Amino acid sequence: MKNVTHSFVFLAHWPFAGSFGLNTDILATNLINLTVVVGVLIFFGKGVCASCLLKDLLDNRKQRILSTIRNSEELRRGTLEQLEKARLRLQKVELEADEYRMNGYSEIEREKANLINATSMSLEQLEKSKNETLYFEKQKAMNQVRQRVFQQAVQGALGTLNSCLNTELHFRTIRANIGILGAIEWKR
8 A cells, every 4th residue: 555655746746748649658657557456446435445455366265275274174175084094905915925924934844854854754665665675685695505514514414434345234224214204104
């Protein structure tokens, strides 16, 4: 308001050229026209319209600011809700990952135990098979030694008998054996 009155005072100090004419200075003309319009509005509206206009502009501005703040608050709440949902999903995913990790570790431990047990059983079977093979080889070797000893004993006995036996002793031995065999058959 003070600026408007200063404008009128400013206009009062303009020197008159002495005649009425067309002013081609656009800036000065616009300033004069604006001053006249504002003066007319103040004089006829007694300042009410200007203050109403200003009040309406300020109210509109205030409403836009409040609307923007409300929208920002709603966006903030929505963002916070989304953030909370994302946190919950993250916690769920982390729990699932921990569960998978623990299940994986458990599965690895089970497989490890199964592998150790299977290897242990295989080693036991191999040890048993080895021992059986050694036993059979030992028995085979002992049988071979017995057979050789028996063959050598029989050959030695035959050699001894052949060298010691004469024909009469030979016949007596045969008759004794035939008698023993006949007695065995007679008992049957």
